[in-house]
Amino acid sequence: MTTQQTLRQCVKEPEKPLYGGGILKETEAKGYASGKKLLSENSKSAAPVKGSALKVDLKKDHHYALSVWLQLSKGEGDIRAVLVTPDGKFNTAGMIAAKCGCWTMLKGGATSYDDGKGDIFFETNVTAEVMAEGMALQPFSFDEWKGHRAESVKKERMKKVKITVVGPDGKPVPEADVSLERVGKGFPLGNAMTKEILDMPEYEKWFAARFxxxxxxxxxxxxxxxxxxxxxxxxxxxxxxxxxxxxxxxxxxxxxxxxxxxxxxxxxxxxxxxxxxxxxxxxxxxxxxxxxxxxxxxxxxxxxxxxxxxxxxxxxxxxxxxxxxxxxxxxxxxxxxxxxxxxxxxxxxxxxxxxxxxxxxxxxxxxxxxxxxxxxxxxxxxxxxxxxxxxxxxxxxxxxxxxxxxxxxxxxxxxxxxxxxxxxxxxxxxxxxxxxxxxxxxxHAKGCYVMCFTDNSFKNLPVGDAIDKLLKEWTAGHTGKTDSKGVLEVEIFHGEYNATVKHKEFKENCMTLDLDSKAEAKIELRSDKVLTPWVELKYPNRHLGLHRSQESGCS
Missing domain, CATH: 3.20.20.80 (Glycosidases)
Structure with missing residues (x-):
């Protein structure tokens, strides 16, 4: 959902409205995107002048993405966009530093929790007129917003990977059990650490298990x-x-x-x-x-x-x-x-x-x-x-x-x-x-800065449970079986994974796969006559986040 349009500051000519103007298409045809003066010189940061507020119809439980090119008639100053929602709340949708003689894009938005009429208007902290071009207001239901977010996660944080399992003769091995456990790399997620961790093994254990x-x-x-x-x-x-x-x-x-x-x-x-x-x-x-x-x-x-x-x-x-x-x-x-x-x-x-x-x-x-x-x-x-x-x-x-x-x-x-x-x-x-x-x-024993994940016994509080839930989701591995061609295709988060492969006719095999860089991997199984498993593990005893693999000959 993030726009692919390059955002620029202080350009001579504004670009076309995002989303084709969204729900402002008809309104813009009446002149709101044609350099219209939206605020008089005498208004400054007070309420907008009569007739300068833009009326819009808003929907319940919708996020609204606002974008607009703005400039001042003289000097430099800040311009603030306000979206008044049906509940009467004045929501600051965004603010920019603007100047005379060039256009700067404001990009932001706000959320409406009710159906009804709303207003868009602008304020500035200087004595100057505000002008707008290319204004757009695009609604997204909460489900649509989450859906676009999920699409972005798939595109930016995940990868489709093809794993092929072969035997000593190089032939595909169908029905092989493949387990992938995240052990490194991937999206960096961390936490602040305090000096108390040096004297508290419980704190150290809790922290190191997660971050x-x-x-x-x-x-x-x-x-x-x-x-x-x-x-x-x-x-x-x-x-x-x-x-x-x-x-x-x-x-x-x-x-x-x-x-x-x-x-x-x-x-x-x-x-x-x-x-x-x-x-x-x-x-x-x-x-x-x-x-x-x-x-x-x-x-x-x-x-x-x-x-x-x-x-x-x-x-x-x-x-x-x-x-x-x-x-x-x-x-x-x-x-x-x-x-x-x-x-x-x-x-x-x-x-x-x-x-x-x-x-x-x-x-x-x-x-x-x-x-x-x-x-x-x-x-x-x-x-x-x-x-x-x-x-x-x-x-x-x-x-x-x-x-x-x-x-x-x-x-x-x-x-x-x-x-x-x-x-x-x-x-x-x-x-x-x-x-x-x-x-x-x-x-901290005497209380956290703002947000505590645990009590003083390092038992999770609700916020700690929320982070654990995200950790499990974002470091999740995968288990599956190879098909008739010895192939397992999986969509998985970027990172390094310990791969364990089992098959009744072969010795268990383990190796670390870098799925940040590879889209394909081949794992070779050895004959059951081999006394020890063929192990190529970069991190034989590491587990990332809260996931723990079952006991195997690979760890």
């Missing part, structure tokens, strides 16, 4: 490793990295710097510019070189759309310079911006998708930064998610053509917390631009 990726919640941050100036302490983070390595858990580095003034140590805030540069250079070198080869990502300057501590001290290119310096010390990790509210809160103007892409562009265009490896980190701290807005925002961010990760996913406690978390996870998993998800459900 192949992790982020240290706080332990790599500057205030954790050098709370007092020149008194560095990496003992805790070092031990956590060792624990991750023991369990083959891949780590994201979080973070080199945090742009929030409230997260700086007192001694950092008091430094003059020369002293601050010296302290930052020392911090950057210490953390990056210490964990070189041990992390696949760095969150380089955390939350530098909401905050600007380092820019305020060192100038507008502070973030770009830090990205450059990290890459000089370790060029292998992907270097991420990392922000909250970009996909979860359409009313927050600071981290809008268009502003995120613009900030990344600024960093990329800094001298020496063009060829760095970049990533987009979306913290994803949700309350009640606006799913159409989430999808539209990721579509917009995808124009940057870099990996997108949901880096700190959680949902605030509420009666629908489990349902909301499931929706957010499935939406992220289905989007082709999203390359990994890390949950923010780190355990």
């Amino acid at each position: 192949r990726y992790a982020t240290l919640e706080n332990e790599m941050k500057w205030y954790s490793t050098e709370f007092h100036q020149n008194e560095e302490d990496y003992k805790v983070s070092d031990k956590m990295v060792e624990l991750a390595e023991k369990h083959n858990i891949t780590l994201r580095g979080h973070n080199v710097f945090w742009d929030d003034q409230d997260k700086q140590m007192d001694w950092v805030e008091k430094l003059g510019v020369p002293e601050l540069k010296e302290a930052m250079a020392k911090r950057l070198k210490d953390i990056v070189t210490r964990y070189a080869g041990k992390v696949i990502h760095w969150d380089v300057v955390n939350e530098n759309l909401h905050f600007n501590f380092f820019e305020g001290k060192l100038g507008k290119d502070a973030s770009a310079e830090i990205f450059r310096d990290v890459a000089k010390l370790d060029s292998k990790p992907i270097l991420f911006m990392n922000e909250f509210n970009t996909i979860e809160e359409p009313n927050d103007a600071a981290p809008l998708p268009t502003k995120y892409v613009a900030k990344l562009k600024q960093i990329r265009e800094f001298p020496g930064n063009a060829d760095l490896k970049y990533g987009i980190g979306l913290e994803s701290h949700f309350a009640a998610p606006n799913i159409p807005y989430m999808r539209g925002s990721i579509d917009t961010l995808a124009q940057a053509k870099v990996p997108i990760w949901l880096t700190e996913v959680d949902v605030k406690p509420c009666k629908n917390q489990v349902e909301y978390l499931d929706e957010v996870m499935r939406e992220g998993f289905a989007h082709p631009a999203v390359k990994g998800i890390v949950l923010w459900g780190a355990w």
Whole structure:
């Protein structure tokens, strides 16, 4: 369902409406897509001028995808799209940074839970007229939305694989039992980890049974490793990295710097510019070189759309310079911006998708930064998610053509917390631009940050059960029999699998198959006269997620 149209900012000519305009086809013929002034200069962010609201008929339990090209009559500012649903709720469907003289696409939407009349209108935070072209509003029933999401999962996360089983003579073996158990690779799914894991075997066991990726919640941050100036302490983070390595858990580095003034140590805030540069250079070198080869990502300057501590001290290119310096010390990790509210809160103007892409562009265009490896980190701290807005925002961010990760996913406690978390996870998993998800459900004895998966005995709470359900679904293996030609065809999630093949006339055989890269695999069985099974297992004792194979001669 994600549009194949390239999304662009500040273009001279807008493109045609998506979905042919959707339910706005007839309305657009009356002039709403012909540069119509939708807001007078004097309206600013107040209610729309009389006659500028667009009336629409909305259906119960439908998601509405809104897209429109917008520009201002003068200057620069933010434009907010509002969809008023039949229940009277004013839903922010999206917001963009716009300017005079060029068109920028707003892509988002909202959900209607009732049948009836609705309105679309626009607001801006500057004194200027808003003009629109190519507006579209496309409805999707909840079932249609889920169906399109399932289609995307099949296309992006699964593969049709042909497995052929042959005997020692090379002839096909029909009626062979084939079992595939996921053991590695595939879509990255992880969780935040806290230092309590070092002293709690129950926590370690619970975590390692589920996750192949992790982020240290706080332990790599500057205030954790050098709370007092020149008194560095990496003992805790070092031990956590060792624990991750023991369990083959891949780590994201979080973070080199945090742009929030409230997260700086007192001694950092008091430094003059020369002293601050010296302290930052020392911090950057210490953390990056210490964990070189041990992390696949760095969150380089955390939350530098909401905050600007380092820019305020060192100038507008502070973030770009830090990205450059990290890459000089370790060029292998992907270097991420990392922000909250970009996909979860359409009313927050600071981290809008268009502003995120613009900030990344600024960093990329800094001298020496063009060829760095970049990533987009979306913290994803949700309350009640606006799913159409989430999808539209990721579509917009995808124009940057870099990996997108949901880096700190959680949902605030509420009666629908489990349902909301499931929706957010499935939406992220289905989007082709999203390359990994890390949950923010780190355990603390005195309470979690927002979302707890277990109680203090590490028994699952409802949210933990929801994650286990997704893990089982997304790491599911397969069992089946070969046909008369010795072939088993299966549609299965990307990943590495331990394949076990049994047949009454042959010895059991096992091997690891990389189904990320292969569409076909051939497994040869040996004669029953062979005393031991022919084993070619990359991970003989590993199980991914919550799946456990039955005992066999292969493990």
